[in-house]
Amino acid sequence: xxxxxxxxxxxxxxxxxxxxxxxxxxxxxxxxxxxxxxxxxxxxxxxxxxxxxxxxxxxxxxxxxxxxxxxxxxxxxxxxxxxxxxxxxxxxxxxxxxxxxxxxxxxxxxxxxxxxxxxxxxxxxxxxxxxxxxxxxxxxxxxxxxxxxxxxxxxxxxxxxxxxxxxxxxxxxxxxxxxxxxxxxxxxxxxxxxxxxxxxxxxxxxxxxxxxxxxxxxxxxxxxxxxxxxxxxxxxxxxxxxxxxxxxxxxxxxxxxxxxxxxxxxxxxxxxxxxxxxxxxxxxxxxxxxxxxxxxxxxxxxxxxxxxxxxxxxxxxxxxxxxxxxxxxx
Ligand code: AHM
Ligand code: MG
Numbered sequence: 001x002x003x004x005x006x007x008x009x010x011x012x013x014x015x016x017x018x019x020x021x022x023x024x025x026x027x028x029x030x031x032x033x034x035x036x037x038x039x040x041x042x043x044x045x046x047x048x049x050x051x052x053x054x055x056x057x058x059x060x061x062x063x064x065x066x067x068x069x070x071x072x073x074x075x076x077x078x079x080x081x082x083x084x085x086x087x088x089x090x091x092x093x094x095x096x097x098x099x100x101x102x103x104x105x106x107x108x109x110x111x112x113x114x115x116x117x118x119x120x121x122x123x124x125x126x127x128x129x130x131x132x133x134x135x136x137x138x139x140x141x142x143x144x145x146x147x148x149x150x151x152x153x154x155x156x157x158x159x160x161x162x163x164x165x166x167x168x169x170x171x172x173x174x175x176x177x178x179x180x181x182x183x184x185x186x187x188x189x190x191x192x193x194x195x196x197x198x199x200x201x202x203x204x205x206x207x208x209x210x211x212x213x214x215x216x217x218x219x220x221x222x223x224x225x226x227x228x229x230x231x232x233x234x235x236x237x238x239x240x241x242x243x244x245x246x247x248x249x250x251x252x253x254x255x256x257x258x259x260x261x262x263x264x265x266x267x268x269x270x271x272x273x274x275x276x277x278x279x280x281x282x283x284x285x286x287x288x289x290x291x292x293x294x295x296x297x298x299x300x301x302x303x304x305x306x307x308x309x310x311x312x313x314x315x316x317x318x319x320x321x322x323x324x325x326x327x328x329x330x
Contacts, residue, residue, distance in 0.1 A: 006032060006169060006180045006189040013175070024133075024156070024173070027085045027108060031131060034076045035161045035169060036187060038115070038129060041071055042163040043184075060095045060308060068121050069093060072114035072129060086110045087136050088143045090307050092276040097148055097307065102141040108156070109134040109147050113276035117244030126164035128246025132280040133157045148307060152279030152300035160280070162246045170196070170250070172287040177253075193254075198290040201319035202256025204238045206248045214264035222327040245272065249281050249315065253288060258320035261313045262295065269310040274302060278313045291321035295328040 010025045054064050073093040080086055081098065085106035089098040092113040100106075111132040120127055133156045138144040159171030167182035169189050179193030205226045212220065226237040237257070242248050245259075252259045263270045272278055282292035282299035292299040292315040302311065314324040 004191040006191070009178065009180075009191055013173070023085055023106065023108075027080070027083060027106075027110075027133065028157070028171070030079045030083045030085070031076075031159075032169065032189065034072075034079045035129060035167070036182070037075045038068075038072045039161070039163055039167040039182060041068060042121075042127065043167075059093055066115070066118045066121055069115045069118045073112075076110075076112055076114050076129070076131075080110050088148060090148060090275060092116075092273060092308075097143070099143050105141070107136050109136060109143075109150075111275050111280070113273070116246050116277065117242075120242075120244045125242060125244055126162055126247040127244055128160050128162040128250075130160045130246060130277055130280050131158065132275070132283070149304050151303050152274075152282055155279065155283045158280035158283040160246050160249070160284070162250050164247060164250075168192070168250070170253075170284065172284050174287065177284055177288040196253060196288050198253050198285060198288040198317055199256030200289070200317055201234075202252070202258070202317045203234055204240045204252075204255065204257035205320070206239070206241050206252060206257065206259040207261070208241060208243065209239065211264055214266050215262060216265065218328045219262045219264070222323065225323070225327070245277055245281075249285075252316045253285065253290070256317040256320075258314060258316035258324070260315075260324075263312040267310070270312040272310060272313050274299075274304045274309045274311045275307060278311050278315075281313075281315055285315050289318070290316055291318055292316075293321060293324060295324060296330065 010028050014020045014022055014025045054066055058064055073091055077089055080089060081100060084104055086108045087100050087105040088109045090111045113130040115127055116130055117127040134150045134154055135156055137146045157171060157173035162168045168179055170179040177196040179196055180189035181192040182189050228235050248259050261270045261272050278299050285292050294312045314321055
């Protein structure tokens with residue numbers, strides 16, 4: 001069997017794309033290296049160096065920062081920041097964007113949640129990195145809101161790395177969704193899931209049902225519907241919730257079904273962030289044939305007004321996301 005590495009795959013695509021300069025491929029290669037660093041640390045967590053636990057710092061979201069969060073944020077920032085390919089980095093872990101000096105800057109904006117689900121680190125549950133790449137929109141050297149606050153539909157590429165039973169890198173640049181698995185003995189990612197398509201419907205729903213008391217009535221009705229018995233529509237659905245978005249999303253992408261983090265009475269915009277979590281995964285799910293909405297609007301059509309803006313998220317197979325429209329759409 002021919003084994004295709006991620007780098008070979010990117011180069012082949014570059015050769016097919018008219019006018020490609022190779023900058024995008026180089027950028028992806030930097031992400032790949034950062035992913036290997038983080039993967040190694042995650043796999044060795046608990047051994048040797050004291051990398052588990054909290055830093056004692058609280059981030060812009062008011063959440064305690066884990067040492068591995070900080071490590072991942074720094075590695076991605078260093079490698080991408082020094083690449084000469086980007087002009088700014090926004091991160092779930094930074095209050096403000098990191099602006100690259102113009103003489104070292106390139107034409108892309110890099111957006112990341114460097115280590116999502118990090119509260120699961122200490123208990124050996126899969127966690128992940130989520131990233132997006134946008135093109136700089138404004139003319140000249142200055143980085144403006146037109147560059148930093150783009151609609152999800154303007155993404156050039158997005159992807160995630162899941163540090164799980166194996167480390168996987170899944171991305172799309174608008175031409176299919178492709179998954180690569182890290183061979184740890186070689187330190188190389190190989191194509192393992194070519195042109196991923198999400199099933200049109202699934203048998204699982206994924207939500208933190210502990211929050212039920214704070215949900216609005218339509219949300220409760222939707223979940224009640226999923227629990228009803230009806231053979232024809234394959235109900236009841238099964239409930240699967242890891243509490244680690246990348247892992248819950250990865251399962252949903254491969255097996256079908258729906259992941260939901262709704263708004264509620266306490267937090268009308270839910271918990272997840274538009275730029276760091278919702279938009280990149282929405283870009284992937286749509287290119288795999290699925291859907292993503294905030295309950296009213298397609299995620300990719302939302303114009304964010306703040307870098308750390310939150311959004312309700314319903315993402316997955318067409319049939320299940322259409323149910324959200326049926327129950328929640330005003
Ligand atoms: P984080 O970015 O601080 O790690 O938080 C996001 C995580 C997601 O991975 C997951 O889907 C969600 O929070 C779980 O939240 P909850 O514990 O409220 O169910
Ligand atoms: Mg996160």
